[in-house]
Amino acid sequence: MRTLDDQPALTHEAQTSEPHPKATGFSQPPSFTQALVTSVVGLVTALGLALVIAMIWQGISSTEEAARQEISETLNRTVERLGLLVRSAEMTAESAERAARWPEVTSGTLRSTLERSLAAFEQRPELSYLGIVLPDTGEYGNLERTASGEILLWLFPGTRPHDPVTRTYVLTDQGFVLRDERPTDGYDPRKRPFYQAALDGSPEGKWIPGYKWIVHEPDSPDLWGFSFVKALRSGEGRLVGVLDTDFDMPALNGFLQSLVSEYRSEIQIVELAAVPRLIGDNAVERAPLPLPDDLAPLIELSASGGPFVSRMELDGEHRWVAARRMELKGGLSWLVVASRKDPFIQAPLRLQLYQVVGMGLVMVAGLLLVSVWMARRFGQPLTELEQRIASTGHDEREVPVASAASVAGGFRETRLLGEALDRFATERRQAQARLEAFNAELEERVAHRTRELQIVNEELDSFSYSVSHDLRAPLRSIAGFSEILTRSYADALDGKARDYLNRVQAATHRMGELIDDLLKLSRVSRAEMRRETVDLSLMAHEILAQLRQDEPDRQVQTGVADGLIAEGDVRLLRILLENLLGNAWKFTSKTPDARIAFTAVNESGATTFVVSDNGAGFDMRYADKLFAPFQRLHRTTEFSGTGIGLATVQRIVGRHGGVISAEAEPGKGATFRFSL
Amino acid sequence: MSNKTILLVEDNPDDEELTLLAFQQNKICNAITVARDGAEALDLLFGPDDKGGSISPTLVLLDLNLPKVSGLDVLRRIRGDARTKLLPVVVLTSSQEEQDLIDGYSLGCNSYVRKPVNFAEFLETVRQLGLYWLLLNKTPELPAAR
Structure with a gap:
């Protein structure tokens, strides 16, 4: 017996399917605190880095200018000192x-x-x-x-x-x-x-x-x-x-050495005689050396008189170089070359730079600490509110020990938020409680109805049994004794009495049929459904064969489409087809060229089965009574029947979740369409 | 044929009368003992103190819906007792409930016949029952039947 116990328990569903606040998982955006820390720290770090880079850039550019000036200065001083040397010889x-x-x-x-x-x-x-x-x-x-x-x-x-x-x-x-x-x-x-x-x-x-x-x-x-x-x-x-x-x-070179150590620069002197020779250099000892290749271009470059200053490759390394001609009495010329290794950052500047960069780093670190502190200070109340919200969704029945407003920190905004959250949580708890109470009431109501339905079903069963057994017993007595009267006491009765007895018998006979059909209808409604794949084509062939066998004299042209398959209860579907095909068989009994067809059409993915005949048909004005129990559209004298068959058919279609409709015209046949 | 006793268990006097009439019309002259409820049927078969019944029928026609002891319980007793377990029992009832059919056969009835409303059909039914169970059908000698 099917009762409402089979329904899913609605209240449990509602509780377990409640969305969990934290269940969104991987795609969660960062927290406010995290975002604040990240933003401030990122900003401070970027600013600090920009500052340091600017300082280094300035150091480099000022170093370049300074190096240029310094090497020029060194050259000028060297030439001056050499001039003094030469002059001292002349004065002596x-x-x-x-x-x-x-x-x-x-x-x-x-x-x-x-x-x-x-x-x-x-x-x-x-x-x-x-x-x-x-x-x-x-x-x-x-x-x-x-x-x-x-x-x-x-x-x-x-x-x-x-x-x-x-x-x-x-x-x-x-x-x-x-x-x-x-x-x-x-x-x-x-x-x-x-x-x-x-x-x-x-x-x-x-x-x-x-x-x-x-x-x-x-x-x-x-x-x-x-x-x-x-x-x-x-x-x-x-x-x-x-x-x-x-x-x-x-x-000469001893004198140069003193200048080299004094100016921290390399100093070279090229004698511009017929063949230029290197006379001043730390490699020169007692005799001049041939002109090195890398100095040769300087002779041309400094020919114009003014000092030539440039950064160039010298002695295998990058150097700042300054060169200048020095004229001695009597037409002799020297090329004086001062050079210094190109410093990346000049020493005095470097120290300054280190100091500034160090200060910058300390500032950045300090700002980082400040920003972290600030993020914690301002983010903490929000984080706590967030946790509060999360726990609010979690456990409804547990009253929070501390209210959200009290954990929201000393800010007006977060406190207001917290208070709102408290109200929200309270309302939510109340709503939850109401919902639970309502669910419990519903559950009780369902249980009550289920019990009632169970009782009704049991009563119906017992009623059916009674109808089947007890209603028939007196009927049988009426039928039996009236028959015996007719058979055994016919001589004692006149024609009218015999006619009345025949009427009594016909009525009891019909009453018996009505009871049987009523039981069938009740059985169809109560029978348990077992869904399986059913070959309706085969079933229709069997039913039509049985009808043919029962009335071998009938000439009926039947057509059943192949491969009509349905999902449903095989016993109920057989009753359905027996009724529809049986009706078609019955209502074509007075049609000379009787035809019965069983086919199917596919309409937007759903199959609709069609049973049609060219029999007596009916007037569509009474179509609304067609499927009601004990409703007949033909006189019993025309066609036999209790009017229960189509009611049974409709119940079977309904129990399969389908619909049935009919179309007919008197004298031209009827067409029944149903889905399952 | 006439020395074989039939036990008819039937509470409805109309049905009893009709059944007896049907036997009479069909010229079945066997002795027919009628029990009006299940308890009486059991008394007749096994005696009030279970020491042995007063009759030893060849066939039992059993209605199911009976006062005191139901037909199915009577059937259960008949099949549960060594003296009557081979006794042919035909269920003759108004019910055609699937469950009654299942229960009847499960408890070992030999046949299940529904009483038709139409008396002519009933006559035919009774005729066939008598012909089959009293003439055609063979049963072993009941071991403890006297």
Whole structure:
């Protein structure tokens, strides 16, 4: 028996299907606090980074400008110092010149002349020699500053006939003291380049390109040097002597080294003679070196006179380079080159930069802490409200220990939100309670109805049984005894009495049929449904065959479409087809060319089955009574029947969830359409 | 034929009369004992103290809807007792409820016949019952039947 117990319990459904606030899962947006922290921290970090980058950029650009200025400055100072060096040599020569003119220097006064120039020589520690050559004999006296700082006096005899000895004196507290004497070996200074150059030169004297010196020490390596030479002439133009002041290569480079360490730059000097030579460089020792390739372009670039400053490749590294020509007396030129490794950031700036960057980082860190604190301060109430909302959805019955308003922090907005949330939660709880009460009431009502229906069903069962059994018993008595009267006591009755008895019998017979059909209808309504796939075509063939067998004399043309399949209860569907086909069979009984068809049409995916005949049909005006129990559209004398068949059919179609309709015209047949 | 007793269990006097008339009309002259309820039927078959009944019928015609003890209970007793378990029992009733049919056969009735309303049909039914169960059908000698 089917009761409403089979219905799903609505109240449980409603409770479990309630949406969970946290169940949205992976696509959840970030929390307010998180977003605040992320935004502020991101902003601060970006600003800090931009600041640091700006500082580095400025450091680099100012470094470039500074490097350019500084190397120019170094070059200028170097040229200035070299100018002073050169000038000091010239001034020493001028001092010696004055000493040699009054009195005019002769063979006899050569030594004393040099001794009088000693003070001027001593003042110029870079100078290596100061000498005077007498033109007549080639006698040559000079002052030498040795590498160890001693000051020597040399007197070369030249071509003096009576005393061909070279004497060397050393300066002591008692003046010059003879150190040694040695043979001259035919040394004649008049044949030396400096002497020759002086004779060609202007009265102011001239610098001559570097040349290899004769060293009057045994086993001494080659030594090159530079000389300022000047011819001394009397008022009449007679040559009195030739002056030379000199510094050798180690002295020049020693001087350069002091500048290098002072300016922290590389300094190079190229002598621009017929063949340019490197004379000043930390690689140069006692002799010049060939011009390095990377310096060669600078000769052209600095030809215009002004200083040339650029960043370029030098000695295998990037350097700031400044180069400039320096003109010496007598037409000799030097190219002075100052260079320094190109610094990424200049040292003083670097320190400053470190300080600023450090401060920037400290600021960024501080701002980060502040922003985190702020995000917590302002985000915390919202986070707590969020948790409160989440728990509000969770457990309805549990009254929250702390209200949302109290956890919402000290802000007006969040407090208002919290209060609203509290009201919401309360209302929600009340609504939930109402809903639960309503559900419980509904459930009780359903249970009550179910019990009532159960009782009704049981009563109906019992009623059916009674109808089946108890209503029939008296009927049988009436039918039985009236029959016996007719059979056994016919002679005692007149014609009218027999007619009445026949009527009684006909009525009981019909009453029996009505009871049976009523039971069938009740059984169709109560029978349990078992759905399965049913071959309606096959079933229709069987039913029509049975009808043919029951009335073999009937000539009926039947057509059943193949493959009519339905889902349904096989017993009920058989009753359905038996009724419809049986009706068609019955109502074509007076049609000469009887035809019955069972087909199906497909309308928008749903199958509609069609049973049609060309029999008696009916008037559509009474179509609304067609499916009601005990309603008949034909007189019993025309066609037999109780009027229960189509009611049964409609109940079967209804129990399958389908609909049935009929179409007919008197005398032209009827068509029944049904779906399942 | 006439020495075979029929036990008719029928509470409705009209049905009893009609059934007896039907036997008479069909010229079935066997002794017919009528029990008017289930208890009386059991008394007749097994005696009031279960020491042995007063009759030993060849056929039982059993209505189902009976006062006191129902027809199905009578059938259950008949099939549950060694003395009567092979006794042919024909259920003769107004009911054609599926459940009654199932119960009747489950308890071991030999036949289930519905009383037709139409007396002519009933006559035919009774005629066939008598012919079949009293003439054609063979039953073993009942082991404890006297």
